[in-house]
Amino acid sequence: MRIVFKTDYMQDIRPWKDGYQLSLYLILLAIVTAAPWWLDDFYLGELTNVLIWAIAGLGLMILTGHTGQASLGHAAFLAVGCYANVVLIEAGVPFLLAFPVAGLLTGIVGATVAIPALRLHGIYLAIFTLALSVLMDDIIVLAEPITGGVAGKYLGGVEIFGHLVDRWATPAPFFWLVLAVAVVVTLGYINLLRAPLGRSFIAVRDSEVSAQAMGVDIARTKTISFALSCAVTGLAGALMGMFAGAFNNETFSVVISIQLLMMIVIGGLGSIHGAFLGAIVIGFLPQFLSISKEYAAAIFGGNTVAIPGLEFGIFGMILIAFILFEPMGLYGRWLKIRTWFELFPFYRKDMFKRQKSYLKTERLR
Amino acid sequence: MSLLEFESVTLKFGGLTAVDNLSFGVQEGEVFAIVGPNGAGKSTVFNLISRFYDPYAGAIRFDGHDLLRVKPSAVAAYGVARTFQNIELFEHATVLQNLLVGRHRHRKTNLFSEILFTPAARKQEIENREMVEEIIDFLDLQAFRDKMISGLPYGVRKVVEVARALATDPKLLLLDEPASGLSVEETSDMRWWIDDIRRQMGITVLMVEHDMGLVSGVSDRVLAMADGAKLALGTPAEVQSHPAVVEAYLGKAS
Numbered sequence: 001m002r003i004v005f006k007t008d009y010m011q012d013i014r015p016w017k018d019g020y021q022l023s024l025y026l027i028l029l030a031i032v033t034a035a036p037w038w039l040d041d042f043y044l045g046e047l048t049n050v051l052i053w054a055i056a057g058l059g060l061m062i063l064t065g066h067t068g069q070a071s072l073g074h075a076a077f078l079a080v081g082c083y084a085n086v087v088l089i090e091a092g093v094p095f096l097l098a099f100p101v102a103g104l105l106t107g108i109v110g111a112t113v114a115i116p117a118l119r120l121h122g123i124y125l126a127i128f129t130l131a132l133s134v135l136m137d138d139i140i141v142l143a144e145p146i147t148g149g150v151a152g153k154y155l156g157g158v159e160i161f162g163h164l165v166d167r168w169a170t171p172a173p174f175f176w177l178v179l180a181v182a183v184v185v186t187l188g189y190i191n192l193l194r195a196p197l198g199r200s201f202i203a204v205r206d207s208e209v210s211a212q213a214m215g216v217d218i219a220r221t222k223t224i225s226f227a228l229s230c231a232v233t234g235l236a237g238a239l240m241g242m243f244a245g246a247f248n249n250e251t252f253s254v255v256i257s258i259q260l261l262m263m264i265v266i267g268g269l270g271s272i273h274g275a276f277l278g279a280i281v282i283g284f285l286p287q288f289l290s291i292s293k294e295y296a297a298a299i300f301g302g303n304t305v306a307i308p309g310l311e312f313g314i315f316g317m318i319l320i321a322f323i324l325f326e327p328m329g330l331y332g333r334w335l336k337i338r339t340w341f342e343l344f345p346f347y348r349k350d351m352f353k354r355q356k357s358y359l360k361t362e363r364l365r
Numbered sequence: 366m367s368l369l370e371f372e373s374v375t376l377k378f379g380g381l382t383a384v385d386n387l388s389f390g391v392q393e394g395e396v397f398a399i400v401g402p403n404g405a406g407k408s409t410v411f412n413l414i415s416r417f418y419d420p421y422a423g424a425i426r427f428d429g430h431d432l433l434r435v436k437p438s439a440v441a442a443y444g445v446a447r448t449f450q451n452i453e454l455f456e457h458a459t460v461l462q463n464l465l466v467g468r469h470r471h472r473k474t475n476l477f478s479e480i481l482f483t484p485a486a487r488k489q490e491i492e493n494r495e496m497v498e499e500i501i502d503f504l505d506l507q508a509f510r511d512k513m514i515s516g517l518p519y520g521v522r523k524v525v526e527v528a529r530a531l532a533t534d535p536k537l538l539l540l541d542e543p544a545s546g547l548s549v550e551e552t553s554d555m556r557w558w559i560d561d562i563r564r565q566m567g568i569t570v571l572m573v574e575h576d577m578g579l580v581s582g583v584s585d586r587v588l589a590m591a592d593g594a595k596l597a598l599g600t601p602a603e604v605q606s607h608p609a610v611v612e613a614y615l616g617k618a619s
Contacts, residue, residue: 006489009494012461013487188480195479195486196465196472196493199458213415213449214533215441215470224476270457328444 015190036172044250050283051178052239057264057275059232065270067225068205074255076136081106082241095158103235112229114223133257140249152248174343262319268329277330283360368393374423383409385593396570398580401590407573442470444536448526454514461510467532468493504528522552540572544579559583
């Protein structure tokens with residue numbers, strides 16, 4: 001086990017524990033950046049998809065994982081980001097400006113939505129946001145002059161400093177674009193978590209009464225959390241639109257919202273790692289399923305006809321298994337495995353067991 | 366003038382009068398205890414100060430400010446910190462993070478400087494940590510600094526809550542049953558800490574407590590309450606021998 005002796009406050013404040021940990025992350029980043037050279041175009045596309053989902057997951061993680069506000073409506077904000085980006089580009093705004101503005105607009109929409117949502121907790125907030133996701137479908141159809149309605153919109157490549165960035169024609173630059181956004185969002189997220197605002201999110205999540213007693217303005221904090229979460233989700237939506245090429249009112253359905261929430265639960269609520277790990281599961285599971293289906297067909301005979309609902313059935317089962325056996329998600333499992341090795345042979349089974357909390361008779365909800 | 370002043374405060378929940386025409390003042394620099402049987406309205410007094418409830422009538426003033434005119438989160442900004450009867454810590458955060466939340470009212474950075482983690486944000490973090498480390502040293506919490514609250518024993522949580530309240534750098538500290546559930550040793554530790562909080566840090570303490578040993582040991586003045594109303598106010602010895610208090614606790618001699 002590596003023990004870091006702290007002799008300086010900066011050792012606590014900087015995001016990495018020591019040089020060893022930092023170098024591991026830099027190596028990982030270097031390997032991923034070099035992906036276009038060691039992956040073929042199909043898998044590069046899949047990796048790009050995973051990264052886009054991870055950005056969306058980071059967006060939802062701010063709200064659900066760190067502020068404790070469940071949202072089943074984030075597909076609506078993906079849609080807002082996506083359409084804002086396309087509409088701006090069609091209006092002749094260069095991509096490098098349209099993209100952040102799309103995020104900003106989604107953030108403003110999110111903050112507006114937060115105002116009625118502030119009074120809602122838990123399951124009621126989930127229902128409210130779910131309704132939002134359902135509504136967005138109709139809004140897109142009704143706002144046909146802007147969104148193209150049922151026919152949808154198409155976005156080919158965009159230009160960045162004269163270079164074409166397109167999912168199909170130039171997959172490598174598109175991958176780097178997505179990677180750059182993912183890295184920037186992650187760094188911002190890390191900074192947030194080590195600053196007062198990120199801690200006030202956690203405070204609101206764990207105990208609103210005592211957060212209030214410490215001088216945290218609950219309504220303000222939740223609104224900011226909504227805005228940030230939606231802004232990041234909007235960026236992911238813009239990238240998702242570019243990845244899909246064509247999209248219409250059905251692209252960002254309720255199913256996407258549920259998948260997003262499932263993703264961060266499987267990955268591990270309340271951790272940045274969780275968004276990425278969950279995205280890997282959600283992104284690669286369909287491919288994994290179709291490959292294993294072929295194997296199964298080869299072994300047991302039978303055809304490889306798609307079984308409707310199979311993917312969702314498996315997703316559901318995975319989710320149930322995680323909630324039952326590993327509520328802390330993949331990241332929690334990883335922490336346990338790491339601790340097991342670090343402490344070998346002194347790991348105790350109950351080390352991560354959650355204690356029953358005490359009565360909360362003073363909760364004023 | 367008193368630091369904290371209750372002026373004929375009345376609070377009703379439907380037909381139940383939880384606090385009945387209560388008036389008292391807490392002087393700067395004293396330890397003021399509120400005692401009384403269960404349901405006397407002691408914690409309700411705290412929740413009134415924290416602005417969780419709006420009183421039916423009366424006025425609550427702190428340091429010249431009318432507390433009834435501000436939002437609950439603004440009470441902390443005036444320098445009132447509190448602990449809770451049933452510990453209300455941030456369970457899935459470390460002790461250090463909990464204490465740093467206590468520094469929230471001194472936040473000078475904004476959303477953008479925090480996301481970019483500018484030198485100003487960095488400087489603020491270092492200052493916050495310096496303050497928090499002093500409190501960790503004061504309350505002997507060094508061993509638990511990076512531990513998650515969810516894994517800590519009850520006695521330590523109780524101390525962490527006091528530490529978090531101190532981290533706000535308050536003028537008035539509200540302790541809601543600081544010794545409930547603590548062992549004899551932990552209670553005597555708490556007694557010295559409360560004494561030090563007053564003497565060394567110059568913080569006024571208002572506490573609700575059942576342990577009469579602790580109350581008579583540290584407090585300058587005691588307010589006895591029953592059924593939301595004031596029974597007696599005076600030194601610990603005076604209150605303990607006051608006939609109305611004896612009656613409330615033991616009943617009338619028949």
